[in-house]
Amino acid sequence: MEPSALRTRLAASPVVLVLIAIVTVQLGSSFAKDLYTETTPLTVTWLRLLAGAVILAVVARPRLTGRAASDWGWVLGYGLAMAAMNLSFYLAIARIPIGMAVTLEFLGPLGVSVAGSRRARDFVWVGLAALGVALLGVTPGDLDAVGVGLALLAGALWGAYILLARPVGKRFDGVTGVTIALWAGLAAVTVPVVVLGAWPPAAPMPWLQGLFVGLLSSVIPYGLEMVALRRIEPRVFSILMSLEPAMAALAALVLLGEGLRAVEIVAMACVVVASIGVVVSSRR
Numbered sequence: 577m578e579p580s581a582l583r584t585r586l587a588a589s590p591v592v593l594v595l596i597a598i599v600t601v602q603l604g605s606s607f608a609k610d611l612y613t614e615t616t617p618l619t620v621t622w623l624r625l626l627a628g629a630v631i632l633a634v635v636a637r638p639r640l641t642g643r644a645a646s647d648w649g650w651v652l653g654y655g656l657a658m659a660a661m662n663l664s665f666y667l668a669i670a671r672i673p674i675g676m677a678v679t680l681e682f683l684g685p686l687g688v689s690v691a692g693s694r695r696a697r698d699f700v701w702v703g704l705a706a707l708g709v710a711l712l713g714v715t716p717g718d719l720d721a722v723g724v725g726l727a728l729l730a731g732a733l734w735g736a737y738i739l740l741a742r743p744v745g746k747r748f749d750g751v752t753g754v755t756i757a758l759w760a761g762l763a764a765v766t767v768p769v770v771v772l773g774a775w776p777p778a779a780p781m782p783w784l785q786g787l788f789v790g791l792l793s794s795v796i797p798y799g800l801e802m803v804a805l806r807r808i809e810p811r812v813f814s815i816l817m818s819l820e821p822a823m824a825a826l827a828a829l830v831l832l833g834e835g836l837r838a839v840e841i842v843a844m845a846c847v848v849v850a851s852i853g854v855v856v857s858s859r860r
Contacts, residue, residue, distance in 0.1 A: 590804035594816050597797035597804070602678070602823040604793030606831040607785065609669050614782050617666035619774045620789065622765050623782070625659060627790020628798070629758040636799070638752035647747045651756045654740040658798070659761025661733035664726045671723030673834050675825030679709050680724060682821055684731030685814035688738050701853040705818040708846030711839050734817075738810050745806045751799040758794060815854040818847040 608620050615623075668677045686709065689702050744753040769775065776782050805813060822844035828834035 590808040593800040593804040597800040600792045601797040602827045606827045621663045623786025624790045625762040627787040628794030632755040654744045655757030655760030657736040665730040668726035671720040674828040677727040678824035679821040680727035681731040684735035685817040689814040701850045705850035708843040711843035754798045
């Protein structure tokens with residue numbers, strides 16, 4: 577195959593788009609947690625949504641006129657789920673390790689996978705991914721109960737995000753639906769920011785870091801996922817997301833020094849094999 581043809585094929589593959597989104601969003605999570613030394617998780621969430629909303633408003637301006645009421649209902653629900661998912665996850669990683677938070681959060685997409693399955697062999701891959709999640713959950717000491725609860729809430733909202741993304745993608749061209757959703761989520765998060773006075777510090781560095789987090793965690797992954805979800809079943813997308821705990825743990829190790837243990841490496845192998853399995857199964 578010619579290199580140009582290979583690049584075209586990879587660019588068109590929804591699986592490749594999802595994998596790129598996984599890498600960028602988990603790098604963004606580690607950079608976001610590093611910001612907690614200067615500001616709060618609520619403020620970081622606001623900065624992330626602000627950066628994403630502004631950037632996409634420039635590069636993917638949506639058509640606002642001539643929309644049906646149902647279009648607005650879907651995209652606003654999508655935006656609120658997105659914002660609440662981000663906020664609950666950022667609050668969670670302030671209390672528990674990122675790898676653990678993503679592991680618990682993944683129960684949401686895994687639930688979507690189980691609910692949508694129609695073939696017996698799919699449950700093998702779901703079961704293997706679940707085993708990986710369970711192994712990642714084996715950790716010494718007691719977990720912070722509030723952090724665990726927030727991560728589980730983020731997982732439920734992640735499941736809602738998956739289910740809402742596809743109808744939004746069908747109603748809005750390109751990634752313009754993500755643009756509207758980010759502005760809706762930003763408006764919702766601005767309310768507690770104003771009430772609590774949780775504005776970012778005046779120093780330029782937190783603003784620049786927040787912009788970078790927004791680019792990695794919102795603009796790139798949400799745009800790629802929106803495109804991918806037009807051509808991939810939510811069930812398949814959900815099991816591909818089983819790579820998230822492994823990528824989260826790896827990014828946290830490299831960027832934050834959150835170490836890995838042997839059981840976590842085994843868990844990563846489980847979720848990687850499950851992801852490969854579901855891709856092969858869906859192609860067949």
